[in-house]
Amino acid sequence: MDHLEKLEAKSVYILREAYRDFKNLCMLWSIGKDSTVLLWLARKAFFGHVPIPLVHIDTHFKIPEMIQYRDDLARKWHLNMVYGENTEAIRQQLTYQSGKVDRLGCCKNLKTDALKHTLAGDWPRYRMNHATGNYDVDANKEPYTGVIAGVRADEEGSRSKERYFSPRDKENEWDVADQPPEMWNQFKTDFAPGTHLRIHPLLDWTELNIWEYIEKESIPTVSLYYNRGNGKRYRSLGCWPCTSPVDSEASTVQEIIEELRSGKFANIAERSGREQDKADGGGLETLRKDGYM
Amino acid sequence: MKIREQMNIVVVGHVDHGKSTVIGRLLADTGSLPSGKLEQVKVSCERNARPFEYAFLLDALKDEQAQGITIDTARCFFKTKKRDYIIIDAPGHVEFLKNMVSGAARAEAALLVIDAHEGIRENSRRHGYLIAMLGIPQVVVLVNKMDLVKFDQKVFESIATDYGSFLKQLGVSAKEFIPISARDGDNLAFASDKMKWYDGKTVLDHVDAFVKQQDDDAKPFRMPVQDVYKFTEKDDERRIITGTIETGTVAVGDDVTFLPSYKKSKISTIEGFNSPEVKTIGKGHATGFTLANELYLPRGEIMCKSKERHPMVGSRFRANIFWMARAPMIKNKKYKLKIASARVTVRLAEVLSCIDATDLSSIQGRQQIDRHDVAECILETTRAIAFDTIDDIQFTGRFVIVDNYDIAGGGIITHAINENDNAINRQINKRELHWDTGIVTPADRQSVFGHKAKFIVITGAEQSIALAKHLESSLVKSAKNAYFIGPSSLADGLDSDVVNETDNREEMMRRLGELARILTDAGLLFITALGDADTYDLQLLAGLTSPNEFIHVSIGGHEDGASANKIIISEKLNLSAMVVAIIGRLSQQEILLDYAI
Numbered sequence: 001m002d003h004l005e006k007l008e009a010k011s012v013y014i015l016r017e018a019y020r021d022f023k024n025l026c027m028l029w030s031i032g033k034d035s036t037v038l039l040w041l042a043r044k045a046f047f048g049h050v051p052i053p054l055v056h057i058d059t060h061f062k063i064p065e066m067i068q069y070r071d072d073l074a075r076k077w078h079l080n081m082v083y084g085e086n087t088e089a090i091r092q093q094l095t096y097q098s099g100k101v102d103r104l105g106c107c108k109n110l111k112t113d114a115l116k117h118t119l120a121g122d123w124p125r126y127r128m129n130h131a132t133g134n135y136d137v138d139a140n141k142e143p144y145t146g147v148i149a150g151v152r153a154d155e156e157g158s159r160s161k162e163r164y165f166s167p168r169d170k171e172n173e174w175d176v177a178d179q180p181p182e183m184w185n186q187f188k189t190d191f192a193p194g195t196h197l198r199i200h201p202l203l204d205w206t207e208l209n210i211w212e213y214i215e216k217e218s219i220p221t222v223s224l225y226y227n228r229g230n231g232k233r234y235r236s237l238g239c240w241p242c243t244s245p246v247d248s249e250a251s252t253v254q255e256i257i258e259e260l261r262s263g264k265f266a267n268i269a270e271r272s273g274r275e276q277d278k279a280d281g282g283g284l285e286t287l288r289k290d291g292y293m
Numbered sequence: 294m295k296i297r298e299q300m301n302i303v304v305v306g307h308v309d310h311g312k313s314t315v316i317g318r319l320l321a322d323t324g325s326l327p328s329g330k331l332e333q334v335k336v337s338c339e340r341n342a343r344p345f346e347y348a349f350l351l352d353a354l355k356d357e358q359a360q361g362i363t364i365d366t367a368r369c370f371f372k373t374k375k376r377d378y379i380i381i382d383a384p385g386h387v388e389f390l391k392n393m394v395s396g397a398a399r400a401e402a403a404l405l406v407i408d409a410h411e412g413i414r415e416n417s418r419r420h421g422y423l424i425a426m427l428g429i430p431q432v433v434v435l436v437n438k439m440d441l442v443k444f445d446q447k448v449f450e451s452i453a454t455d456y457g458s459f460l461k462q463l464g465v466s467a468k469e470f471i472p473i474s475a476r477d478g479d480n481l482a483f484a485s486d487k488m489k490w491y492d493g494k495t496v497l498d499h500v501d502a503f504v505k506q507q508d509d510d511a512k513p514f515r516m517p518v519q520d521v522y523k524f525t526e527k528d529d530e531r532r533i534i535t536g537t538i539e540t541g542t543v544a545v546g547d548d549v550t551f552l553p554s555y556k557k558s559k560i561s562t563i564e565g566f567n568s569p570e571v572k573t574i575g576k577g578h579a580t581g582f583t584l585a586n587e588l589y590l591p592r593g594e595i596m597c598k599s600k601e602r603h604p605m606v607g608s609r610f611r612a613n614i615f616w617m618a619r620a621p622m623i624k625n626k627k628y629k630l631k632i633a634s635a636r637v638t639v640r641l642a643e644v645l646s647c648i649d650a651t652d653l654s655s656i657q658g659r660q661q662i663d664r665h666d667v668a669e670c671i672l673e674t675t676r677a678i679a680f681d682t683i684d685d686i687q688f689t690g691r692f693v694i695v696d697n698y699d700i701a702g703g704g705i706i707t708h709a710i711n712e713n714d715n716a717i718n719r720q721i722n723k724r725e726l727h728w729d730t731g732i733v734t735p736a737d738r739q740s741v742f743g744h745k746a747k748f749i750v751i752t753g754a755e756q757s758i759a760l761a762k763h764l765e766s767s768l769v770k771s772a773k774n775a776y777f778i779g780p781s782s783l784a785d786g787l788d789s790d791v792v793n794e795t796d797n798r799e800e801m802m803r804r805l806g807e808l809a810r811i812l813t814d815a816g817l818l819f820i821t822a823l824g825d826a827d828t829y830d831l832q833l834l835a836g837l838t839s840p841n842e843f844i845h846v847s848i849g850g851h852e853d854g855a856s857a858n859k860i861i862i863s864e865k866l867n868l869s870a871m872v873v874a875i876i877g878r879l880s881q882q883e884i885l886l887d888y889a890i
Contacts, residue, residue, distance in 0.1 A: 002296045004296050005578075009537060009579040012537075013519070013537050017519065020519060043566055044566050046522065047564055047565070048529075049524040049529070154370070179392070179395075180700055181394050181395045181700050181703070182395045182398070182700070183395060183427065183693065183700075183703055184398060184693070185537075186692075186693040186700065186703075188698070188699065190629070190695055190698040191698055192698055
């Protein structure tokens, strides 16, 4: 087995372990390359099926191609597709774009809070109705107790401290200093009422591995990752006011892989185009402690 | 396109023996630092009037995490021509033992750092012990800070001899002892000119000489059953037994046995998604199989090849445990054991000895296992499990123990021990010793009732409950003392206090067995139906019913599996025909003495 096959086998094992142990399980799908690889790995783990609802947090600032791509794949693969949002903050325009809050405040409103309440089930969830192709309010309000996320350890500092199965307390908080031990493919699968676990099957993958796997498996990815003639492409996807494309001529998966291996991005951090990471000293760790992905 | 090889290496050792300096130096000497970082740290040291140290590099990288640099406290990345490495920086402080264990358990090789000046300390030994228990196959010992002992060969050799013999007691042989001065880079990336007496490899050469663990197909096939999937969407009819293959290989057409249930079948297909069809598959693959016949398989069974050596099956074993939780492990408390894909209730039966990790001396007479202790003990599970000993197959010889939602300890199985001396058998013996029998004997009842007493358990197929009810009805119509009870009737009564507990099956079976002991003592033909009972449930029920008698009626199954206390009837018969068949067999065995059909 080569390194990619080993990564795949471990992720599949983790997905199956999560599916075995959590009744109310969901998988976060940001539409980005990582969580799309995760979705593909779920199809591997469950032999073409995806028996886990996919949850997307719609900030209303996503690049329109992303939502189109999400719904196309949801229909094609017959996904149990659910989205949530912070309706109130969007209505009151409590966003960075409007100037009413700063970048981190905007992330907190539109992502962290929306996610927290969508997972808890106390804000409406919208589920794709495959008969009509529209989204209906989901009758299921049960909190999700297992949340699968496409976090990678190499992305930025706080993520490298994660466990594969990482507990969050009743307030969604993450105690970085006191995490459970993990060994021999045995993970924390028992949890106290009211708490939940975040499950990270991609922890050992690097950005390069993700692209290598996309190429190997021919996984469909959103077109924003590729240069479409203007010498620019997105390396990491987020909300349009806070994410900028990078200068790059790479227009195919192979060219992206080359760029990461030995080309211009070999020594530049992936999230360098993501402004919220720079907003304060430990931006992402601050957000993540509070439940941000 | 070639995927580069990757290897995880853990750096362990006592606090302040120089782990961070070793890592900082390796990053710097392999050119793995972000450009300008080294100069920046040097300038900052000058400004603060403190001597530059390579360990500061790690701290500096930590500060930069928030700005998106992909290096962190727990893992650093570096590359050589040969492959990519992830270095896991394991904390040296005993308080962080569980972090050290989590990091080290992922490693394929370990660098163990000992301070030449301070010598072998408590965590030098404890970490050595854990490396042995975690099964890290390759260890190189770095004797650091040689500059502080004037590069004295004698100091190096005395540490190498002492620590080498310590490791040997643990069954670990160090690949090499390397004298280094990490601060100045001696013998890290470049051979030192201050220690000409050392002619071995540098640390970096040694790291590149570590070998990737080979796919060991020589071991017998083991695949813990992680789950059984039947996704009906899109008319998918496949029933797929899933798991990750831990050792060996298997092929379509192979006969397989599942343990501890001893169920048997044959591999029909090897399943996958977006992958070419294969006829054979081996170690490391997370895969799935369809079988020639439908089996009810609980999760946690181990699939092995019928013709190969099987794992052991039992409920008592000797193990070495290390304990990480604040609350000690105590006797007679219920814990959850997770081994391969099985989860069962376990109790600490005996503490044989605690091992003082600092000098390997054993401490006798302990009643519990405290935090950071390593102990040799006897564990007893409530249900039998399939396992191997650690010397035989690592993966199926390791387990973790969960206490109150958290993994509290880890361990390895060293020996299986006498099966019959388990808690349930001791309880049955005690019960029989104190059983207060009336004046009426079983023979008296038999002559009055016209039949022997029996506990009849019907298993298999969906109609087992319907069959049990028909059998009861037919027997009562002929004036026999027959009585049926279904498991659902017990849920809100006899079992109401345990029905919602996890891993309650053992206790519910125990209560049913005790009920059978009483009702058969009253002379009844006591009938129940358990669609999914396995060999162990049935053995347990038979044991609990004794000295009274038990008979198992299986709907379907191989005829050659029949015996004096097992009746097999064809699933093709209708219910009345099944009843006739059972009653025929009961008459034949003289359980029913004057039955007129």
